[in-house]
Amino acid sequence: MDMEESGMREECGVFGCIASGEWPTQLDVPHVITAGLGGLQHRPITKGPKEAAKLIKLVTLLQPRCSGQEVSQAAMWRLRGLVYICVLADVMQSSCPCGRGAADNCSAACEYLDGCELLRHGIGLYTSSDSEMITQLLAYTPPQERDNTPDWVARIKNLMKEAPTAYSLLIMHRDVIYAVRDPYGNRPLCIGRLIPASDMNDKEKKSSESAGWVVSSESGNFLSIGARYSHEVKPGEIVEISRHGVRTLDTIPRSEGDPVAFCIFEYVYFARPDSIFEGQMVYTVRYRCGQQLAIEAPVEADLVSTVPESATPAALGYAAKSGLPYVEVLCKNRYVGRTFIQPNMRLRQLGVAKKFGVLTDNFKGKRVVLVDDSIVRGNTISPIIRLLKESGAKEVHIRVASPPIKYPCFMGINIPTKEELIANKPEFDRLAEYLGANSVMYLSVEGLVSSVQQDIKFKKQKVQRHDITIQENGNGLECFEKTGHCTACLTGQYPVELEW
C-alpha cells in the first residue's frame, strides 16, 4: 500500500555530494544531486510535475546562481566541482528556512529541543522548523569554545547533547560536509563513493579511485548516480567528508544501557527495497517478514498474492514458506492520480478501487491470501477486498506483514491520530467482518523484530578502505554492542523518555 493511502508517511530525505581532488573537477555535482534526490522521492510526497518543481526550488535555494524557474544546463556546468547538500521535504519553508548550510531529516528534533539551552538563552525562533532550531544551535557558542574560531565539532556535539534523537544531518561549512546521525540511529544515513566515469562501464574493475562522495538517507539511489555503497554513518557518529576523503571525527554515546533505536518501519515500508540498512537489503527483510507471517498465520488457500507493489517481497516470502503459488491478482493503473488528494473518504475509497485493475482469470473461484505490508486506518484495503470478491474470488484472507499500529510516533513519522488508527477502534475486534474479508491476521511484534534482526551482525573493527579512514574510539564501539530498533508505534515503548 502506498504511504499516502495508509496515512503513514516519512517526512524527509537528505542528500549531499562532494567532488574529490583538485577543484574544479569534471564531476557534475548538480546533476548528481538532482538524480540523487530523484531517487529519494518516495520519502516525502514527491511524485508528478509539482515535485519536479520542488527539486528545482531546492537546488536554487542552495545555489543563488541557479536563479529562475529551471536549473539550466549552463548553470549546472558552472557549478562543477562544488560541495552541495540538499533536502527533500514536504514544506520548503519548514524544511530548510535558513538557506544553505544545513539539511536535516529530523522532524522530531523539535520535541526534544523544546526548552533546550538555546531557548533558555532567549534566542527566539521564527518557525516551527527543526532546521531553524538545528541552525540556531549550531550558531550558538558552546562553553568549550574559548576563542573566536568556531569549533564545529564542539558545536555539533553540543547540538547532539541537546537533542538525543531523532535526526540525520548534513552540515556544510566551507568545503566540508559533516554527516551526523543521532546517537540512537533512529533515522538512516549512508555514504557512497562516486566511481570515475572512465570506470563506470567496467563492472569487473575494482577501482580504488573516487570521483567524489555522496551522503544519502538511503543507498537505493546510488546505482543511478554511478556510486557504490560504502558504509553507513553509525549511530552517534560525526563524519567529515572533504575532497580528501571520509573520516570519523567522533562518536557520541547514548545514555548508558540504551540500545540503538533505528526505525523499524524503514524496513516495513518507508525505504526502497533496494536500499541497505545495517548490512542487509530491505527487500530481503521484507521477504523474511512474509516467511515469518506464513509460520504465524497459515491458512488453507489456493494462492498467495500482493497489494502491489510494496507488499510484494512479503507476499513472495509467504508463498515460498506456505508452499502456495504466488499469483498476481491486481495490476496497478499507473494513469490514475494519487488517492491522497481526494477531499473526502468516499472519493478516497473510490480512488483506491479505481487504482487497481483485476486479473480475474488468475483467481476466479479461488481462495486468495492477499498480503499487505500494513493496515493503518483500514479504509483502503476493504475496497480492494470487495473488488476481488465481486470479480469472482471465492475467499479473501488478509495477511499483514507488520503488527497493528496503535501509538503515535514522536520521532518524525506522520501517523494518523490515535483515534483514526484501526487498531484502536472498536471495529478492530471484528476486523475481518468490518473489512469484508474471510480472515485478517497480522505479524507479531516478536516476528517482525526477529525478521529484522536475525541477520544483523555488528562489526567491531577498525576499517581501512581505500581513502576512507574510520577512526573508531571507545564510545563508538560500545554503541554497536546493543542491537535494537524503535517499535514505539507498535508497543508504546519509546527509545527515550518523553518529557512534556
Ligand code: SF4
Ligand atoms: S514510532 Fe514507529 S514510525 Fe516512529 S520511529 Fe519508531 S518505529 Fe518508526
